[in-house]
Amino acid sequence: MCRAIKIILNKNHRGWLYFVFIIAFLVEVLISNIQCIGAQEEDVTIEPNKKIQSIIIDMVSPTKEDKEKFAGRGEEFFKAKLAELRELGGKDYEKLIPQLVYYSVYGKELLKGRVEKPDVVEAMFAGVIIEQLKISKEQIVNAILPFLRTKDEHLRKEMYNWLGGYDYNETTRSRDYSYYQSLIQAKKDNPPQGLIQYMYWRSPQTALITLMNIYLQSEEEKEIITICKDIIEEDIKNRYYGPMEEKANISPEAISSLNELSRYKQWWIHLYVAEIIKQHPEFNNPEIIERLKQDKHPLVQKVLKEVRDK
Known part of the structure; x- marks a missing residue:
């Protein structure tokens, strides 16, 4: 690009206005190319975090050890697990929220053999955690933003559903x-x-x-x-x-x-x-x-x- 500019400057018949026009054109091309590079970013999918997924599963279906430890103290057990998720969740829950999306899609597979109706439980529990931790809609959008171009259609569909719930205005429909x-x-x-x-x-x-x-x-x-x-x-x-x-x-x-x-x-x-x-x-x-x-x-x-x- 620098060589091209020098050539332009060395041409006696090129005026200053023409030079400015060329620079503006090159800038526009550069911006267009940058936008296209962004559009061609690699697939970034949500990989399960074993620790976080394990905590969520234990909240839905407590282990024998947890049942004995928190016998008769279900609320205390739930709060303890929420505290663990809060600690592992990252700033503004940027690490936890994608895991909740993953759990919403694949939780029923993870819960097989531990609960009678995994479909019902997995569909509801991510929302329960979001409500209990008071995770905002803006935090949800920011956290799933990097994963929206995933090639995993199931994850993408779930994220689209979450966004659809966020951006729908019930008053104006x-x-x-x-x-x-x-x-x-x-x-x-x-x-x-x-x-x-x-x-x-x-x-x-x-x-x-x-x-x-x-x-x-x-x-x-x-x-x-x-x-x-x-x-x-x-x-x-x-x-x-x-x-x-x-x-x-x-x-x-x-x-x-x-x-x-x-x-x-x-x-x-x-x-x-x-x-x-x-x-x-x-x-x-x-x-x-x-x-x-x-x-x-x-x-x-x-x-x-x-x-x-x-």
Whole structure:
């Protein structure tokens, strides 16, 4: 890069403004490359911590030794085990929370032979521990963030369920991504790809507006994008709450709006377009698909592959 800059400076016909333009272009390319590197991070899965898993299992099904030691003092036994988890849990329970996710998925296997109905017990107990230790929703999000791109579908599904319970606003019956926005804002040059993937999967329209508020400055462009999003959302709502046979009859305004959004250069807009097509195949349009193929961002390409594989 330094050699390229020297060449530019040595050209007599290159003015200062042209040099500034080149630097700005190189910076934009560098940022784009950094974002793509983040999107290609290796699979990080949750490995069971034998000590923590053992404590949880003992809480559900006490050993013979514990039964004798705490005979008639069940509450004291429970508090003692919670204290052990608190000590091993790490700062803000960053070590414990992933283990609770793991237990929620695979606990029934660990409990076989120790309890009569392991499915019921494992489904409830992680929530009991979270409540007793007063673990906050923000702590949960922060702790599972590094694992959201795991290839273990069972763990990922469980984490998606946890996030879905966190970001659902019962009053408005919509998704609240405000905390996610603060996390992405803090790492906007290399945002957490697993979180973004979840956000678009859960609610592409909310994800689009969230990232728009982070990455876009122009109020005029924000208004255009929001209008297009609203037209598409209204079209889907009208068709899916109407007679079944009307689902395929997309309004010209909706397909035009999706086409308009696909013309933008930003990957996070393309990701919205791709996710809409994946979730609502009736929007599939060869012209739009070809345009999206030009975007090499891994998350966009991942969703396009899912569209092709459907």
